[in-house]
Amino acid sequence: MKSILLIAVMVSLLVISPLFVAPTYSSGNSGNAYPASLIIAKVNPLVTCSATQLCPSFLDKAYGFDTLQGSGTTGSGQTIVIVDACGDPTISTDLQAFDKQWGLSNPTLNIVDVQGAPCSNPNWSIETSLDVEWAHVVAPSATIELLIAAKPSTTDLYGAWSYSLTNSLGNQISNSWGGSGGCGPTPTSLLKTATTDHVTILASAGDSLAWGQGTTQTQQSPADCKSVLTVGGTSLKVTSTGAYTSERVWHDTCSNGPCGTGGGYTSSSEPAYQSSVNIPDTFSALGKPDVSADADPATGVLVYNAGIWYVVGGTSLSCPLWAGFMADVNQIRVGNGFSAAGFVNSFLYKKVYGVNGGSALYGTNFHDITLGNNNIKKGDGWTATTGWDAASGLGTFIAPSLANTLGTSSGA
Numbered sequence: 001m002k003s004i005l006l007i008a009v010m011v012s013l014l015v016i017s018p019l020f021v022a023p024t025y026s027s028g029n030s031g032n033a034y035p036a037s038l039i040i041a042k043v044n045p046l047v048t049c050s051a052t053q054l055c056p057s058f059l060d061k062a063y064g065f066d067t068l069q070g071s072g073t074t075g076s077g078q079t080i081v082i083v084d085a086c087g088d089p090t091i092s093t094d095l096q097a098f099d100k101q102w103g104l105s106n107p108t109l110n111i112v113d114v115q116g117a118p119c120s121n122p123n124w125s126i127e128t129s130l131d132v133e134w135a136h137v138v139a140p141s142a143t144i145e146l147l148i149a150a151k152p153s154t155t156d157l158y159g160a161w162s163y164s165l166t167n168s169l170g171n172q173i174s175n176s177w178g179g180s181g182g183c184g185p186t187p188t189s190l191l192k193t194a195t196t197d198h199v200t201i202l203a204s205a206g207d208s209l210a211w212g213q214g215t216t217q218t219q220q221s222p223a224d225c226k227s228v229l230t231v232g233g234t235s236l237k238v239t240s241t242g243a244y245t246s247e248r249v250w251h252d253t254c255s256n257g258p259c260g261t262g263g264g265y266t267s268s269s270e271p272a273y274q275s276s277v278n279i280p281d282t283f284s285a286l287g288k289p290d291v292s293a294d295a296d297p298a299t300g301v302l303v304y305n306a307g308i309w310y311v312v313g314g315t316s317l318s319c320p321l322w323a324g325f326m327a328d329v330n331q332i333r334v335g336n337g338f339s340a341a342g343f344v345n346s347f348l349y350k351k352v353y354g355v356n357g358g359s360a361l362y363g364t365n366f367h368d369i370t371l372g373n374n375n376i377k378k379g380d381g382w383t384a385t386t387g388w389d390a391a392s393g394l395g396t397f398i399a400p401s402l403a404n405t406l407g408t409s410s411g412a
Helices: 056-063 065-070 091-102 122-138 154-166 185-196 315-335 345-353 399-407
Strands: 007-010 013-016 038-044 079-085 109-113 143-149 172-175 177-180 200-204 208-210 229-238 244-249 251-254 257-269 285-288 291-294 300-305 308-313
Touching (some): 056 065, 056 244, 056 291, 065 399, 079 122, 091 300, 122 143, 122 308, 122 315, 185 200, 229 315, 291 315, 308 315
Parallel strands (some): 007 038, 229 291
8 A cells, every 4th residue: 555665864864765666556556455654764773762753652652552551551452463465574573672672561473374475575574564563562462463465465465354354363453555446345245244243454545645536546445445444644743752742644755756645535435424424525425534643754653674773654654553552442342341342433433523523522532633635736635624534534543532432432
């Protein structure tokens, strides 16, 4: 869904890496899938955490995960399933080094090659490190099941969904990848099973800006599936100590042109959970993303991969952050005697957001993103407005309050 954005930093010099090329998604890409991370920088030696290269304590503080963890909500008893292709042959030692650097405990990490020996690819390797390390940051006690597809094809990647659901591995499945759109029969069938089994399937919205109706870009899958919790990207601004100050829609310039968060209106009809709350939708179509989190490489996170520290962004980051958050939510739900949240979209729109964003919960549970756009060119894309929009969805989590709402509501 995205490509990885790397910015090379040697001591204090920042250099755009030629490795990053923002992918586009045309019908010619059917059946192929692309990692969603943007590698922005190589950091040698590792430098101090800052507002432009976030470490765990900064991101935790900005979104309130430090408060959740301080109250004992750490994803305990939950399993986060992460689906990638090719994988990272050094992921176990990468995660151990990452945890040692930031004082985190090592989680249980299980690695499954779903279709046998996987391919090898450096972009997917960094994608895998990003997904595992940062889902772990926001749910540090959760078990991680890393499912590696043999090839970067939707057939193999959806095969990993099937493997997870068949074996009941976890109640949140993170997908930082995508390809050309059309939520076809295979993901649709698997999503029905996921809904029945109370499993939340999450997907990155992509890094190639606006897609779908009213734009020049084909919609991206599985982000375009109704029953997926689709995660867009923002640019997160924090203080020198990591405190939240503001966010805007992520929109940047990459080596081959504009890049930024995906989102738009799909070819599917608008579901009742969106039409009932009156989201802006002149197409009467399913709108995406549903939610967002930090994705801007310029406010990216530190990732350790094969002995090197990188600063990484893209909606590849925002997706595992939400997957880890759902593990936190489900820990609370289990403690209250509830089943896992599973298909949470309807509750988020109807109960947390409300008609025209009028629910009393909305302002306390979400940061509403009202600045920026995911336009490719003027008139082609969507601008952030008050309430839901096709650039940022409902917005970004205020983790303690949203986790409490989802964790204490039996109908979520």
